[in-house]
Amino acid sequence: MRTSTREYGYARVSTKNQNEDRQLSVLREQGIPEEFIFVDKISGKNFVRPEYQLLKRVLREGDTLFVKSINRFGRNKQEILKEWQWLMDAKIHVVVIDIPILDTRKYQEMDGINQLIMDLVLQLLSWLAEEERNDIKQAQAEGIAEARKKGKHLGRPQINLQTLTPGQRGILDANYSRWQSNELSGVDFMRELELKKNTFYKVMKEYENKAR
Template sequence: MKRIYGYIRVSSVDQNEDRQRDAMQAKGVEDRFLYVDKVSGKDFERPDYQQLRRAIRQGDLVYMDALDRLGRNYDEVIKEWKYITREVGADIVLLENEELFDSRKFREMGDVGRLMEDQFLSLLSYVADQERKKIRRRQAEGIASAKRRGKHIGRPRIAYDTLDEGQRASFLREYKRWKADEQTAVQSFNNAGFTKSTWYKIVKEYEEVNKI
C-alpha cells in the first residue's frame, strides 16, 4: 500500500517548523508519517531522517519543503535523492517548486527525464552546498571579529562572584556537605546544578578568596 510521508528539517531546536508542518498536512500527510529533525543539514546522521529512510518502500511518496531541507552537502544530497527515487523506487516532491521538482514526472519521461533530473538536481544541490559554506564562513568571520573586540564566545562564564543569591546558597550548602564527607563531589555538584568543571572552578575561587 502506497504511503505518503513528509520530512521536515529546521537547523536548531528553537526554530519553528509549523510552516512546513502546515504545508505537509495540506498535502494529506498524517502526523504518524511526518518526520521532523531539528539539526543542521551538514550530514545525514539525523534520527528522524534515518527512520524515514528505513520506512520508505517502492511506490511511496515523500514531501519536502525544499532541497536544502534534505541537506546542504552537494554530493550527499544527490546520493540520497537517487537512493530514494532509484534504488528504493519511491518519489520525492519539493513543495517549494513542485511543478519542476516532482520525481514522478521525471520518471514518466524515461531516460530523457532521468537526464533532466540529474541536471536540475546537480544545480540545486550546488546552490544548497554553497549556501552552507557561506553560512559557515560568516559564522567564522563573526567569531573572529568578536574575539578581536574582546568578546567572550560561547556559553556565559560562571564564576563564584557571578552566582546569584540562590546559586550561592546552593553551592555553599553542597560544598559544606562535601567537605564534611557527607556526600561525594558528584552528588554535590549534581545537587547544586553545576557541571563537574564549573563546580571545581567555583570551589577553587571560593577557597582562594576565603583562604581555605
C-alpha cells in the same frame, strides 16, 4: 504486501537552532497523515538519520515522498544527488514543495526536454544548497574569530564569585564559616549553592583570596 501507493513526508532539523514545526505544517498541508511523516533531529557533527533510513525501507515503487526543500536530502551536492538517484532507481515520486518544477509526477510520462529541464534544475539547486551551507559555516567561523579578537567569551557563561546571584552570594556569606569548620559538608554546600564541584572550589578560592 500492500497494493496501494502512499504519500510520505520527511523533515530534518538541527537540534540546536531549528524547529520542525514549519516543515511539519507544510507537509500536513499536503494532506499527508501524521503516521506517514518521518522526522530526524540531528546535530551538526552527527548526520545519522535513523528516521530517513526507516523511511527508505518503508517506501515502495509508486509511492510519493514530499519534502519542503531539496537540502533535506543531504548536506552537500553529492549527498543530495545520491539520495535523489536512489529514489529515482526505486521508482519513488518526489515532490520538493518549495520548488514546484521538482515534482517528478509531472514527468513520469515524459521524456526529453521536460526531464532535461528538471535534471538541470536539480543540479543547480543541489549546488546552491551546498554553497549556502558553506557560506553559513564560513560566516559562523568569521563571527567566532571576530568575537575572540575582541576578547569575548564563547560558549557557556563563566560562573565565578562575581557572577553569583544575590541569593547564592547570601548563602555563601552565611555558610562559609560553617563549611570551614566542617559543620557543613562540601557536598551539602555545593547543593545549596547549586554549583558543580569544580566551579564550587574555584568560587571558594576566590572568596578566600578576597577575604585576605
